[in-house]
Amino acid sequence: MKPETAAKKLGVLLDATPDEFRAAPVTRDELAALQAEPPEWLATLRREGPHPRSVVAAKLGVSNSGLARAGITDPLTSAEIKALLEAPPAWLVEERARQAGVRAEKRRIAERDAERAARGDDGRGGGGGGAGV
Structure with a gap:
């Protein structure tokens, strides 16, 4: 490779x-x-470090898109990441909150889908026969 x-x-x-x-x-x-x-x-x-973007995002608890929105384009070292975590700027607080919301929504959807699967309901509505009479 x-x-x-x-x-x-x-x-x-x-x-x-x-x-x-x-x-x-x-x-x-x-x-x-x-x-x-x-x-x-x-x-x-x-x-x-320096760490690649995906590692920086994971260590900060944000998405790659969150880094881009914040203008973080360069790799960061562990010391730089630690400094951001110790005194989080406003963008980091906002992005971590956004990421927490995304995770909560994913959990909610997974729970809903598991509940539907347990009932045998695929969630697409039911009973209709399509175009036939």
Whole structure:
């Protein structure tokens, strides 16, 4: 696989990886070995960053779209993320509230669908025979 894909699967920023990692394709066995026993450079990147957008969003408890709305386009380090969490700016408070609302709605829909499935009701209405008489 491409180094970019491997970096994404490892949860690290490709530009922060060593040159030798970026220079050649990564086999599935090599990826598995990196996941099972991360070398020091990988452990340091995961611990300190800079982190890719998806990791930053997860650590802040917001969506990738929330980062974009806030104008966060650059990778952040763990220290920068920690500083944001310790003294959250208004955008972070708003985005975390928005994300909490989205999660609550997803839970509500999942519960509703589970209830319908338990009743055998697919939620599309019932009884009608379509175009026939």
